[in-house]
Amino acid sequence: MTLPTSTLDLYWLPEAVEFSTAVTALRAAAAKGADGNADAGAAAGTARMLANQRLDFLQTRTLDRAVQGLPDAAWGAELTLAVLGTGTLEHLLPAIRVAGLRRGLRVRCWQAPYGQWRQQILDPAADLHRQRPDVILLAVDPAELLPDLPLSATAEEADTALAARAEEMVGLWRTARERTGAVILQQLMPLAEPPAFGHFERLVPAAPGALAARLDEALVRAAARERVLLLDLGRSLAEIGRRSVGDARLWHHAKQAISPAAAPWYGEQVGRVLASLRGLSRKVLVLDLDNTLWGGVIGDDGLGGIVLGQGSAAGEAFVAFQRHLRQLSRRGVILAVSSKNSPAVAEAVFREHPDMVLTRSDIAAFEANWEDKPAALRRIARDLELGIDSLVFFDDNPVERDLMRRSLPAVAVPEVPDAPELYGQTLADAGYFEPVAFTADDAGRTRQYQANAERRQGQAAATDMDSFLRDLDMVLAVEPVTPVTLARVTQLINKTNQFNLTTRRYTEPEVRDLRDSPDVLTFAARLKDRFGDNGIIAVVIGRRVEDGRTLDLDSWLMSCRVLGRGVEQALLSVVAASAARRGVERLVGHYRPTARNGMVRDFYPGLGFTALPASAEDQGWSLDLRTAVLPQPRHFTLALSV
């Protein structure tokens, strides 16, 4: 059930009238007011009036920009807010400032660099501590805080792990408060991932839904004790969802908590639990491959051509779907494959594609051939010694779905939205695999995970930068650009603006030419950590000049999402070692300033390079590999083929 967007509107505010005219007038007044005359007060009044209308997100942004020039005296009160958290948050700041304006409060916002909320608190030299924030908003996604446990973990193990996580958070609150004196505002947000267990989710101690709910409770108790404030979005969102199945009008009128219109949905929820009690839940999920587990057709597009992994929104969506499937498999749902493909080609993707989440051993029955799919499903049921009515068939192709429904009506065949980002949610919503128990047997397929989790249970929570980085379990894999990574590397080259020393853009054929050139060394770095695979995050391209004694660094760029982890130092040591093995004696780097790449102005000197004669558009830096002492990478496991 989708919510109408209007539920998130500020519907109690009057509609905006004549917005653009008013903003133009406001800009003019603000420009005059900046000189300090009496127009400032009038402009502030207009601004506040506009902020008290119902604005959409672009109008909110426009108003926010228009009032930037108003002098401080025009405002009633002011406050500095530091926003730290998960993912991109920049787009939310104008609306925070406008909500302040609505109340006569000037909010000065500062945001932590992408993904660095822990580092900013733990590192005493971090920018956060210079900002003197009055309030620190911790907008952290719960998925980032959950302990990494096998689904078979006991309630006691889950308790211990959760207590450690809550304790870590309390430690961060205290550190932040001691160093800044700020009020801490902790955001609570529901998990975004669909539950693998349906209504049973919270009865499994280590299921993400259960862990998230318990972590919420623990944080709420700790917040009360620590005098930390809450931004309880979970509660607000539950209310909005609650209103979509029945509102106050129905209750007052007919004492119906749930609307007649929502009855089919409600009945379905009850029905799946009842059916599960009688053993009627499905047991096997039979998956198509092309355009179901990855985008494109492996037989036509090849390993480098299918869409899977970081680098495109669709590629990430397929990875997220595979994660959901792996979670289903770990909780005992049997996965099978039915694909019209040659078996060798289909299996190669599982073995060789670096972004596959599912492995071949996750698939209990693998039917890759050119026969019709109903025959394949009959064999799958026979091989697994299960009834045909325990199968669910998930295929993006409507023709195959139709054929399956006609030939084998006992198989459940859900409609599949033609957007991979909705696949996992669709399976979760359909509730085919609703359980009423979860046993060690169900979890038995998860052995690979358990060693990991046991190792981690002994570890203390991170209390300083060093232990934080160590606990990340980072693996940096560096290899030359390959046909499989070519598309992602090209994309990174063309989209990275900030951490990019030369901002040279290359097309895919140009990158291929560089890779094939004997004078050029290419490095593509992939970073994994305990939260998952970040994909390719850095690219270095070097050209051997002066008889190969110098490696001229044509390009050096990195995704900002991995800043603050020492990746750049580690990568330098890899590049230097690889170059030195080829007889290179000197690295030459370049900084070419743009409007966006100020953050790397001091990148090379920070790594020990010395300055070469410069021009306005190119500062050269040199490092003599025969004498330089490069620090060994710490906190990284290196996997190198360069």
Next chain:
Amino acid sequence: MTEQQIYDGLTAILRDVFDDDGLVARPELSARDVPGWDSFNHINVIVAAELRFGVKFKASELDGLHTLGDFARLIARRKAAA
């Protein structure tokens, strides 16, 4: 919805997002032609179009956009399907 209506709507969106009343949506216009059209404002354009035209785009459709003409055709397809 006519093509003209779509381009008029896109013009209004571009002017709002990039704060430039001189912008006019044309089929051959691409992110390279507009100062400030980075990945951040790209999302703003897309979300504003979803709200204005009452449509929702798929992740895979957004990967394939190169010019405003691509985007206008996508919107027209969506409106026709709705």
